[in-house]
Amino acid sequence: QKEVEQDPGPLSVPEGAIVSLNCTYSNSAFQYFMWYRQYSRKGPELLMYTYSSGNKEDGRFTAQVDKSSKYISLFIRDSQPSDSATYLCATWRSYSSASKIIFGSGTRLSIRP
Amino acid sequence: SAVISQKPSRDICQRGTSLTIQCQVDSQVTMMFWYRQQPGQSLTLIATANQGSEATYESGFVIDKFPISRPNLTFSTLTVSNMSPEDSSIYLCSVPGQGAYEQCFGPGTRLTVT
Numbered sequence: 001q002k003e004v005e006q007d008p009g010p011l012s013v014p015e016g017a018i019v020s021l022n023c024t025y026s027n028s029a030f031q032y033f034m035w036y037r038q039y040s041r042k043g044p045e046l047l048m049y050t051y052s053s054g055n056k057e058d059g060r061f062t063a064q065v066d067k068s069s070k071y072i073s074l075f076i077r078d079s080q081p082s083d084s085a086t087y088l089c090a091t092w093r094s095y096s097s098a099s100k101i102i103f104g105s106g107t108r109l110s111i112r113p
Numbered sequence: 114s115a116v117i118s119q120k121p122s123r124d125i126c127q128r129g130t131s132l133t134i135q136c137q138v139d140s141q142v143t144m145m146f147w148y149r150q151q152p153g154q155s156l157t158l159i160a161t162a163n164q165g166s167e168a169t170y171e172s173g174f175v176i177d178k179f180p181i182s183r184p185n186l187t188f189s190t191l192t193v194s195n196m197s198p199e200d201s202s203i204y205l206c207s208v209p210g211q212g213a214y215e216q217c218f219g220p221g222t223r224l225t226v227t
Contacts, residue, residue: 008153032214043117043205043218044156088156092214099213103156 001026006089006104014112019076023089023104026070030091030102033065035074038086038106047087048074079111115140115208117219125225126196133192134222136206141186146216147179150203159204162189196226 006023013019021035032051036044050056053067064073072089089104116139126132136145147159160168160181168181182190193200203223207216 002155004155032212034214041122041220041223043207043220044216045218046210046215049212049214090214094213100158101214101216105153105155 003027003102004089004091004104007107008105010108010110012110012112013079015079015081017079017111019074019079019083019109019111021074021076021087021089021107021109023072024070025072025091025102027091027093028067028070030093032092033063033072034090034092034101035061035063036088036090036103038088040085044088081111081113084109084111114210114217115142117206117208117217119206119219119222121222122220123223123225125227127227128197130196131192131194132196132224133190134204134206134224136189136191136219138187138208142208143186144209145183145189146207147181147189147191148205148207148218150205150221151201156205159191193224196224198226200224201226 004025034049035047037047038044048063050063050065053065056063060077062075086106086108088106092101118137120135145162148156150156158171159174160170162168162181162183164183164186180192203221205218205221207218210217
């Protein structure tokens with residue numbers, strides 16, 4: 001079983017729609033939960049992070065973590081064509097002398113004008 | 114955040130050859146990382162490169178296949194040796210961001226092996 005599972009999509013929605021992107025994870029020891037956004041031919045960039053359970057809002061973006069069900073979500077309100085990208089969920093845990101970020105495989109999102 | 118550049122941005126190589134990818138950072142950093150991003154697969158850490166010491170490789174990756182150099186605090190190279198079509202992938206270097214949960218990535222090198 002992969003440590004972080006993510007539906008690869010692709011997901012195509014009309015402009016203005018609410019987008020829901022989701023991941024599940026397997027290890028309850030994970031502490032931080034992140035969403036990275038990757039535009040075509042670019043490296044991923046950190047969009048948002050959440051520590052432990054709960055919601056975090058940043059403009060049109062809301063990140064949600066439910067540790068009881070090991071579920072991570074990203075909601076995009078009033079989606080724009082500029083939101084078209086691949087979104088990668090990720091988790092971080094510290095173990096022994098090293099820390100390592102675990103990434104999902106990414107969901108490709110397309111917003112239709 | 115750090116500005117990272119990679120060379121080449123893309124390349125098409127023949128089976129059995131080697132390619133060296135360069136990563137340049139605009140500030141001094143202790144740790145640099147190399148990742149592989151295969152189509153439909155998770156972004157996977159290949160190795161961690163610290164200046165002045167040998168790179169630390171993740172399970173499934175070996176130095177003979179992916180030798181890494183780290184001559185100073187702003188530069189690193191990753192070589193993909195004796196390439197096969199299975200090595201076709203995007204290779205990204207990164208450096209730590211403001212938090213332990215953050216990585217700042219370069220634009221990537223898109224490698225196709227024929």
